[in-house]
Amino acid sequence: MSALSLLKISEQFTETSTLISDQIQKYALQLVEGKTDMVSQLDYLLKQADHFGDPSYVSQPILQELRDIHDSGGTVEMVGDDLKARIKNHINDARGDAQSYPYLSALAEIAEYRDFQNSDAYVAGSERYVQFMNDHLGEDVFKALDEQTTGILQSIADMERLLAKVENPELRTTMELQIGDLKAQVAVLQPNDARLQTFMVDDNRYNNAFGADRMDALEGPEAGRWEAVKSAIVERAEGAGLDPDLFLSRFSSHENVSLGTSIDWRNTDEAVASAFFKAKGVGDYDVQAKTAVDELHQFAAAKIKEIAQEISHTHEQTLSRGHEDDGHSL
Numbered sequence: 199m200s201a202l203s204l205l206k207i208s209e210q211f212t213e214t215s216t217l218i219s220d221q222i223q224k225y226a227l228q229l230v231e232g233k234t235d236m237v238s239q240l241d242y243l244l245k246q247a248d249h250f251g252d253p254s255y256v257s258q259p260i261l262q263e264l265r266d267i268h269d270s271g272g273t274v275e276m277v278g279d280d281l282k283a284r285i286k287n288h289i290n291d292a293r294g295d296a297q298s299y300p301y302l303s304a305l306a307e308i309a310e311y312r313d314f315q316n317s318d319a320y321v322a323g324s325e326r327y328v329q330f331m332n333d334h335l336g337e338d339v340f341k342a343l344d345e346q347t348t349g350i351l352q353s354i355a356d357m358e359r360l361l362a363k364v365e366n367p368e369l370r371t372t373m374e375l376q377i378g379d380l381k382a383q384v385a386v387l388q389p390n391d392a393r394l395q396t397f398m399v400d401d402n403r404y405n406n407a408f409g410a411d412r413m414d415a416l417e418g419p420e421a422g423r424w425e426a427v428k429s430a431i432v433e434r435a436e437g438a439g440l441d442p443d444l445f446l447s448r449f450s451s452h453e454n455v456s457l458g459t460s461i462d463w464r465n466t467d468e469a470v471a472s473a474f475f476k477a478k479g480v481g482d483y484d485v486q487a488k489t490a491v492d493e494l495h496q497f498a499a500a501k502i503k504e505i506a507q508e509i510s511h512t513h514e515q516t517l518s519r520g521h522e523d524d525g526h527s528l
Contacts, residue, residue: 205363347384381397382458385398404449404455411446438494440474471490472484
């Protein structure tokens with residue numbers, strides 16, 4: 199594929215990305231106008247608990263503690279083990295009333311109460327979301343907004359299909375990151391979608407201000423160190439049937455890799471490695487593929503971070519010596 203073709207694809211992809219982003223912003227405005235705030239997961243689950251709760255079984259002390267965590271900027275992950283244990287006890291005490299199931303299900307997500315979530319009493323997040331939004335916005339408004347979201351996600355899926363035609367590693371990775379950014383925007387509007395939420399979380403194993411692309415331009419001892427690490431990464435990637443250039447492009451100098459994107463990368467790599475090992479007649483090829491891909495990602499992330507930190511430290515020392523020299527010269 200020529201450089202001109204690559205540029206054209208990149209420009210078209212960026213244009214499509216911008217259009218979809220505009221759609222998302224319009225959707226967000228409609229939600230705000232419909233008096234539905236874009237909220238964090240904790241806020242969203244608390245709103246559900248309030249909405250579905252009834253004074254006959256609601257625990258106001260527990261809800262107040264959760265509100266205090268939220269109001270102080272806390273997240274679901276910051277709910278402590280002691281509070282989670284009390285939430286679980288409360289769920290067990292109140293679960294005799296079937297009317298309480300949606301309320302208890304929201305609390306079960308906060309407390310990560312798997313036993314309740316695996317029971318018949320648990321009301322799935324998707325069901326609660328539809329009921330909550332229907333009650334909150336009205337059925338017609340929610341239906342219209344839901345159709346818009348479906349259209350946006352379909353447009354993103356169409357963009358993902360285009361990736362298969364892109365052979366240039368750097369361009370493909372850039373496009374994957376653009377898609378991840380779009381999914382993060384949609385995730386704000388879809389707090390019920392756990393998979394989309396992963397695109398709102400940074401995965402700093404892959405985020406590097408000084409990445410593999412810049413390391414290729416190193417000189418001296420640092421260049422030798424990088425070449426040794428790069429050779430090891432390439433060897434491991436090829437040993438799993440992966441394209442080493444595509445793999446390394448994910449560790450280039452970018453800082454917008456989300457957990458959702460890195461999960462997609464690993465899933466893609468596992469599928470490729472699995473097919474590779476299967477073709478070679480390797481037993482338990484799926485297990486072997488997962489192990490090889492996990493080890494490769496961990497090795498590359500750790501080594502590239504290590505070299506980047508060493509370079510940063512060396513640079514700081516050089517600057518420090520320069521300042522000291524300036525001081526002596528005065």
